[in-house]
């Protein structure tokens with residue numbers, strides 16, 4: 001259950017307690033989830049309802065493994081998803097996940113605190129994931145900083161309008177498959193930038209830092225990744241009966 | 249008089265246009281181009297929808313077994329540390 005949902009339930013629960021005259025008869029029971037959420041919240045390191053990693057980090061630095069577990073719980077889902085996106089392989093992604101947190105724990109004293117903890121572990125995770133890719137394709141080296149490609153032309157294959165909310169044509173599972181295979185079709189260098197910027201929603205600066213790329217390189221790759229994905233998705237999302245092809 | 253944008257120039261700026269990080273004067277030129285060029289309007293609109301559909305992707309909760317193995321790996325590491 002996401003923290004957001006948990007908090008939302010918790011708030012609803014508190015409102016109910018505060019409210020002197022309840023009760024909608026079919027709404028007065030606390031579900032196990034609600035009780036759960038009440039009990040679990042402090043363990044998540046959330047006192048005020050907002051995740052604050054400063055204390056957890058300070059405790060983890062002194063060797064407090066429970067505090068570090070709190071950090072893991074907060075970030076493991078994102079790191080696992082990121083690793084799956086880059087490696088495109090569940091087994092590799094799980095290795096990356098473990099290596100990331102083991103390394104982070106081991107080198108916690110090297111974390112300066114002038115970047116976000118999340119950006120720092122993303123950088124570790126991306127490096128581990130790229131190493132996996134390199135191992136898998138021994139014939140082809142995968143590097144994020146090969147050639148900065150600002151000048152070359154941008155390919156547009158098809159120009160066709162999409163429906164509003166075209167994704168609603170597909171089930172959740174179908175949609176995930178479409179999106180995953182589109183991401184998979186990107187070159188690793190574009191894929192990492194796109195996933196960090198548009199899926200994990202890191203800023204351009206954070207992405208540049210995590211991938212050790214220049215800001216223009218991030219911007220240029222993001223543009224190309226977005227346009228390539230747009231091309232891929234057009235075959236799924238274009239307006240029915242609207243087969244206007246055009247070339248530029 | 250400001251020179252007109254070519255489609256290529258429009259595409260070069262598209263990402264930042266969609267992220268709303270372009271300067272106001274460039275932004276005005278780009279907006280003007282979308283009203284005058286149907287192709288670029290479509291590319292702009294569909295790229296915007298591309299970004300939106302990926303942002304809406306839900307992070308699945310981490311599978312229980314993956315989480316359990318991660319915690320086991322951490323514990324093993326700690327045990328080794330204590331011994332050392």
Ligand SMILES: [Zn+2]
Pocket residue numbers: 254255256258281285287288289
């Ligand atoms: Zn145009």
